[in-house]
Amino acid sequence: xxxxxxxxxxxxxxxxxxxxxxxxxxxxxxxxxxxxxxxxxxxxxxxxxxxxxxxxxxxxxxxxxxxxxxxxxxxxxxxxxxxxxxxxxxxxxxxxxxxxxxxxxxxxxxxxxxxxxxxxxxxxxxxxxxxxxxxxxxxxxxxxxxxxxxxxxxxxxxxxxxxxxxxxxxxxxxxxxxxxxxxxxxxxxxxxxxxxxxxxxxxxxxxxxxxxxxxxxxxxxxxxxxxxxxxxxx
Numbered sequence: 517x518x519x520x521x522x523x524x525x526x527x528x529x530x531x532x533x534x535x536x537x538x539x540x541x542x543x544x545x546x547x548x549x550x551x552x553x554x555x556x557x558x559x560x561x562x563x564x565x566x567x568x569x570x571x572x573x574x575x576x577x578x579x580x581x582x583x584x585x586x587x588x589x590x591x592x593x594x595x596x597x598x599x600x601x602x603x604x605x606x607x608x609x610x611x612x613x614x615x616x617x618x619x620x621x622x623x624x625x626x627x628x629x630x631x632x633x634x635x636x637x638x639x640x641x642x643x644x645x646x647x648x649x650x651x652x653x654x655x656x657x658x659x660x661x662x663x664x665x666x667x668x669x670x671x672x673x674x675x676x677x678x679x680x681x682x683x684x685x686x687x688x689x690x691x692x693x694x695x696x697x698x699x700x701x702x703x704x705x706x707x708x709x710x711x712x713x714x715x716x717x718x719x720x721x722x723x724x725x726x727x728x729x730x731x732x733x734x735x736x737x738x739x740x741x742x743x744x745x746x747x748x749x750x
Contacts, residue, residue, distance in 0.1 A: 517541065517543050518541070518586040518587070518646075519543050519578075519585045519586055520537040520542040520724070521575075521578055521582075521585040521587070521589070522544065522545070522546050522547070522589045522591060523563065523565065523588070523590045523626060524548055524591035524593065525591070527552065527713075528713035528716075529717070530546070530548070530552075530591045531713065532713030533713070533716060533721075534546055537720075537724075538557065538558070543559075543582060544557075544559075545558070545560075545578050545585070546558045546559070546560055547561040547574055547578075549562065549564050559578075559581060559582050561574055565592040565594075565617065565618040565623075566594065566615075566617045566618050566622075568617050568621040568622045568625050571625040571626050571629055572629055575626075575630075575632075584633040584636055584637050584642075586637065586644060586646070586648050586649070587649045587650075587724045588627075588629075588630035588649075589651045589652075589653070589720060590622075590626050590650075590651070590653065591653045592618055593618060593619055594614065594619055595665075595668055596666065596667055603663075605664065606666075606667070612667060615671070618671070619667065619668055619674070619675070620670065620671040623652055623675045623678070624678045626650075627652075627678060627679070627694070630650045631682070631687070633648075634648035634687075634692050643691060645727060646725040646727050647691030647692055647693060648691065648693070649692070649693045649723055650679075650692075650693070650695070651695045651720055651724070652675050652676075652679055652695065652696050652697065653697055654672055654675070654696040654697055654733075655699075655707065656700070656707075657669035657672040657673070658672045658675075658676035658698075658733075659747055660706065660747075662706070679695065679696040680696070680732050680733070682694040683695070683729055688729070692729075693723065693727070693730070694729070695723055695732060695734045697716065697719060697720065697734045697736070698734065699712065699715060699736060699737065699738070700737050700745060702738075702739040704745030712738050715736070719734065719741070719742075730742075731744070
């Protein structure tokens, strides 16, 4: 049975993705600070993405207790402190570093740990027809700076680079895929409100079941699926 690991399981994207992958025959492990789903169905691993030194231990536990993930979805994020109005929204060095850990450092280390597992599965002949897939839940901030999202935007830019590097330079000859997934409005405008968990889950599952690398920056809308939108849309 293939294994999916979802890091960051909230009420929308993470939960919907766990249900979708389980329905598709995956054993789904979930990792977050708070347990939201039924642990008898979804093995739960307590994890704080603000602590990147704990990422390797998380993967080790998942490997031992559930199996090596064929699919890793990084869905955790940290926003600016509530009430901050400064242009650079930096409260202090410690808080800024923790948010960068969640948005940039931990997802990059998670990608590295995911690849280690992919290589092990391949060496054991255990990869399925869909190969192995790492997915990062992104948004428009890697392309478009927006007021009030300074540290979140830095994280998205950093991880977008990591995903692009892995997809285009890292493992092109392997059945491994890497995606920065960004939901938009049907016309391509940023999804400011109402991110759709079910639509993300559908896209994630489709990407995971295709062994060929698609567009690493996977912009989509609920209505039209993948679309290459023009940049700098308001």
